[in-house]
Amino acid sequence: MYVTVGFFIASVEQGLVYAIMALGVYLTFRILDFPDLTVDGSFPLGAAVAAKMIVDGYSPVAATLVPLLCGACAGIITGVLHTKGRIAGLLAGILTMTALYSINLRIMGRPNIPLLREETLISQFSSAIPQPFANILLFSLAVIIIVLFLDWFLYTEIGLALRATGDNPYMIRSLGANTDAMKILGLAMSNALVSLSGALVAQHQGFADAQMGIGMIVAGLASVIIGEVVCGAKSIPFATVAVVVGSVIYRLAISVALLVGFRASDLKLITAILVIIALTTPQMKSILKVNKVKSSS
Amino acid sequence: MLAIKNVTKIFNKNSVNQKTALDNVSLTLEEGDFVTVIGSNGAGKSTLLNVIAGVYPIDTGSIKLEGNEISTLPEHKRAAFIGRVFQDPMKGTAPSMTVEENLALALARGKRRSLRWGISKKDRKLFKEKLEVLGLGLENQLTNKVELLSGGQRQAMTVLMAALVKPKVLLLDEHTAALDPKTADKVIELTNIIVKEHNLTTFMVTHNMEQALTMGNRLIMLHEGQIILELNESQKRNMTVKDLIREFEKVRGVKFVEDRVVLAN
Numbered sequence: 001m002y003v004t005v006g007f008f009i010a011s012v013e014q015g016l017v018y019a020i021m022a023l024g025v026y027l028t029f030r031i032l033d034f035p036d037l038t039v040d041g042s043f044p045l046g047a048a049v050a051a052k053m054i055v056d057g058y059s060p061v062a063a064t065l066v067p068l069l070c071g072a073c074a075g076i077i078t079g080v081l082h083t084k085g086r087i088a089g090l091l092a093g094i095l096t097m098t099a100l101y102s103i104n105l106r107i108m109g110r111p112n113i114p115l116l117r118e119e120t121l122i123s124q125f126s127s128a129i130p131q132p133f134a135n136i137l138l139f140s141l142a143v144i145i146i147v148l149f150l151d152w153f154l155y156t157e158i159g160l161a162l163r164a165t166g167d168n169p170y171m172i173r174s175l176g177a178n179t180d181a182m183k184i185l186g187l188a189m190s191n192a193l194v195s196l197s198g199a200l201v202a203q204h205q206g207f208a209d210a211q212m213g214i215g216m217i218v219a220g221l222a223s224v225i226i227g228e229v230v231c232g233a234k235s236i237p238f239a240t241v242a243v244v245v246g247s248v249i250y251r252l253a254i255s256v257a258l259l260v261g262f263r264a265s266d267l268k269l270i271t272a273i274l275v276i277i278a279l280t281t282p283q284m285k286s287i288l289k290v291n292k293v294k295s296s297s
Numbered sequence: 298m299l300a301i302k303n304v305t306k307i308f309n310k311n312s313v314n315q316k317t318a319l320d321n322v323s324l325t326l327e328e329g330d331f332v333t334v335i336g337s338n339g340a341g342k343s344t345l346l347n348v349i350a351g352v353y354p355i356d357t358g359s360i361k362l363e364g365n366e367i368s369t370l371p372e373h374k375r376a377a378f379i380g381r382v383f384q385d386p387m388k389g390t391a392p393s394m395t396v397e398e399n400l401a402l403a404l405a406r407g408k409r410r411s412l413r414w415g416i417s418k419k420d421r422k423l424f425k426e427k428l429e430v431l432g433l434g435l436e437n438q439l440t441n442k443v444e445l446l447s448g449g450q451r452q453a454m455t456v457l458m459a460a461l462v463k464p465k466v467l468l469l470d471e472h473t474a475a476l477d478p479k480t481a482d483k484v485i486e487l488t489n490i491i492v493k494e495h496n497l498t499t500f501m502v503t504h505n506m507e508q509a510l511t512m513g514n515r516l517i518m519l520h521e522g523q524i525i526l527e528l529n530e531s532q533k534r535n536m537t538v539k540d541l542i543r544e545f546e547k548v549r550g551v552k553f554v555e556d557r558v559v560l561a562n
Binding site: 153155156157158159160161163164167168170171172173174175176177178179 | 350372381383387391394398407408410411415416
């Protein structure tokens with residue numbers, strides 16, 4: 001019994017802390033209609049900055065918040081490459097991601113920084129509240145604040161223009177919004193969240209690693225899509241909560257996969273297959289329908 | 298009010314596909330002028346509207362609105378004083394956003410967008426009043442997503458949105474061409490109401506010659522990027538569709554071939 005409860009709690013913890021990353025992916029992928037691969041670089045960027053700052057003796061709060069700015073800068077770079085440099089969205093993200101790999105190694109000075117004996121936001125929290133409640137409380141708080149922020153922001157005048165930029169750029173340009181600026185803003189916000197998530201994950205797992213961003217975008221997509229399937233996405237508040245739920249379910253599914261005997265190294269394959277199934281289901285349905293019509297006639 | 302002077306627009310310059318879409322076009326509009334624009338395919342009608350709106354930069358010439366040069370401004374800045382309706386009903390509204398959100402986006406045209414709540418109670422009241430005029434029942438669907446609406450409903454909404462904040466110039470680019478005849482009539486009726494209500498300076502591209510003659514107070518015919526015929530109000534009143542075609546043939550010395558032209562009456 002203890003094993004199952006512990007297993008469940010660990011997955012929820014992970015689901016919540018990675019939900020912040022997934023909310024960032026939701027902003028670009030769903031709201032802006034921009035598949036942003038910067039994520040694979042901005043996630044470890046957040047972790048690297050946080051770990052380096054903590055090791056260098058900065059306060060854990062600062063080490064958690066500074067990554068927000070670093071991530072925003074990464075998003076702005078991708079945005080400027082895409083809008084002003086006219087580089088295709090996917091490639092712009094790949095370029096920033098690749099550049100960040102070197103930058104992250106420079107920031108850390110080595111491929112891996114352990115944080116086990118350091119004072120982190122997590123250790124500060126758990127000195128006041130016993131674990132695992134401290135983690136759950138901390139991450140829930142962060143997720144709730146971010147979800148409420150997004151729910152508010154996406155209904156403001158700027159938020160509406162941002163959504164319209166992803167939905168119909170012709171229309172919103174003819175109504176006077178600068179779609180380039182909107183894309184850059186959306187990418188900045190998205191990657192700020194992704195980096196924050198990276199900073200928290202580093203403190204949660206006790207280390208930052210240059211490789212920890214590999215496949216992050218696909219994990220984020222999986223969370224967004226699972227959430228939509230389970231909760232629907234009727235409106236923004238529904239959709240943002242769905243992303244969080246999706247992230248938790250995804251982490252649970254991953255844990256189950258490990259329990260039933262898959263290796264940790266298989267998880268990226270499983271995640272990719274999951275996303276492929278989710279993305280191709282609508283096409284499969286229509287193909288099956290066509291076949292049915294054919295066979296019945 | 299709007300002065301277009303010696304405007305030339307060349308696409309694919311210095312390539313085999315080079316095409317002069319607008320050839321030294323000059324035209325001056327007074328406030329409240331409603332110009333219908335006709336011409337065969339590729340005559341430069343849409344290009345004319347698009348260079349005014351700022352979709353493409355012009356190669357030479359100037360476009361002045363109330364004495365200010367606007368041809369150097371980017372599209373989204375010109376949108377502050379230009380209202381537009383496109384041929385494709387899907388182009389003028391954001392499908393996954395609600396009716397009221399679309400209207401709120403239109404209400405913010407020309408204003409600085411801030412972090413204020415996008416739709417106020419007052420806005421909602423205004424939207425209901427405006428939508429009632431359409432007579433499509435949209436006033437009861439404020440929170441429905443626009444993708445649930447028909448093409449005609451969406452186009453009617455786009456016309457409304459283009460004039461929600463009074464534009465200095467309204468550009469209608471064959472905005473009824475993709476609609477069925479009944480819906481098209483309704484959208485034309487709505488266009489007339491809105492243009493009259495605000496006394497809007499308007500350009501309307503159309504393939505319907507009858508419409509071009511009955512609507513507005515001026516008419517221009519474009520051919521190969523040039524204005525080949527210009528009619529004022531009284532000249533227009535005395536013209537029939539047949540006269541118009543004869544005029545075209547006389548000016549160009551070629552037979553009028555245009556399968557898309559609607560020869561009503």
